[in-house]
Amino acid sequence: MSPLFPTESAPPANEQLEEGAWLLRGFATPDVPALITEISHIHEVSPFRHLVTPSGHTMSVAMTNCGRVGWVSDRRGYRYDPIDPDTAQPWPPFPALFLDLAARAAEAAGFPHYVPDACLINRYVPSAKLSLHQDKDENDAYAPIVSVSIGLAATFQWGGRRRADPVRRMLLESGDIVVWGGPARFVYHGVSPLKPGEHPLTGPTRLNLTFRKVF
Ligand SMILES: O=C(O)CCC(=O)C(=O)O
Numbered sequence: 001m002s003p004l005f006p007t008e009s010a011p012p013a014n015e016q017l018e019e020g021a022w023l024l025r026g027f028a029t030p031d032v033p034a035l036i037t038e039i040s041h042i043h044e045v046s047p048f049r050h051l052v053t054p055s056g057h058t059m060s061v062a063m064t065n066c067g068r069v070g071w072v073s074d075r076r077g078y079r080y081d082p083i084d085p086d087t088a089q090p091w092p093p094f095p096a097l098f099l100d101l102a103a104r105a106a107e108a109a110g111f112p113h114y115v116p117d118a119c120l121i122n123r124y125v126p127s128a129k130l131s132l133h134q135d136k137d138e139n140d141a142y143a144p145i146v147s148v149s150i151g152l153a154a155t156f157q158w159g160g161r162r163r164a165d166p167v168r169r170m171l172l173e174s175g176d177i178v179v180w181g182g183p184a185r186f187v188y189h190g191v192s193p194l195k196p197g198e199h200p201l202t203g204p205t206r207l208n209l210t211f212r213k214v215f
Pocket residue numbers: 120122130135147149156189190191208210
């Protein structure tokens with residue numbers, strides 16, 4: 001029987017978005033302060049930068065990477081590169097916490113033994129956005145994307161396998177993780193323009209980690 005005077009609210013429920021895709025609400029919340037510290041160390045070695053798309057558009061989201069390879073874009077196209085083009089050095093290695101968190105989240109979504117080799121780190125300020133897209137520069141077409149939200153909340157767009165499919169919108173808050181792989185691996189997704197706000201740990205900013213298995 002439930003208590004007459006509940007003192008604690010129930011833990012946030014996980015939500016299956018479709019086969020192969022889960023929203024794990026609050027999964028990373030205990031790790032958020034340590035994740036922010038790790039991101040600031042990565043930023044000291046490989047700073048956030050605004051990449052240019054092959055069509056010449058400068059992205060509103062600032063990006064950096066850690067891991068064996070990093071996702072980059074320039075006039076020549078999109079690719080994974082073991083060298084940070086801004087520093088001419090390898091990307092910073094994965095912090096142990098990143099690998100551990102990604103593996104735990106993947107397992108909770110039905111993808112055990114997840115060992116990513118890249119983590120793209122996105123930094124959004126108000127009005128920054130990511131248009132509807134598929135993540136398809138990775139060779140592994142089954143292993144999931146594990147996407148961790150930190151700081152200001154954002155509206156996540158979850159579409160279908162075709163760009164024109166209907167899009168669901170959901171608020172992602174700090175500590176939420178979305179995992180999509182297997183049959184959901186190539187679902188179109190995006191982030192609506194970030195609304196202004198102030199988060200106790202990140203100020204007027206949203207950070208996002210997306211883990212990928214590239215090889
Ligand atoms: O910021 C997010 O929540 C999604 C990021 C994303 O889709 C990407 O980096 O490819």
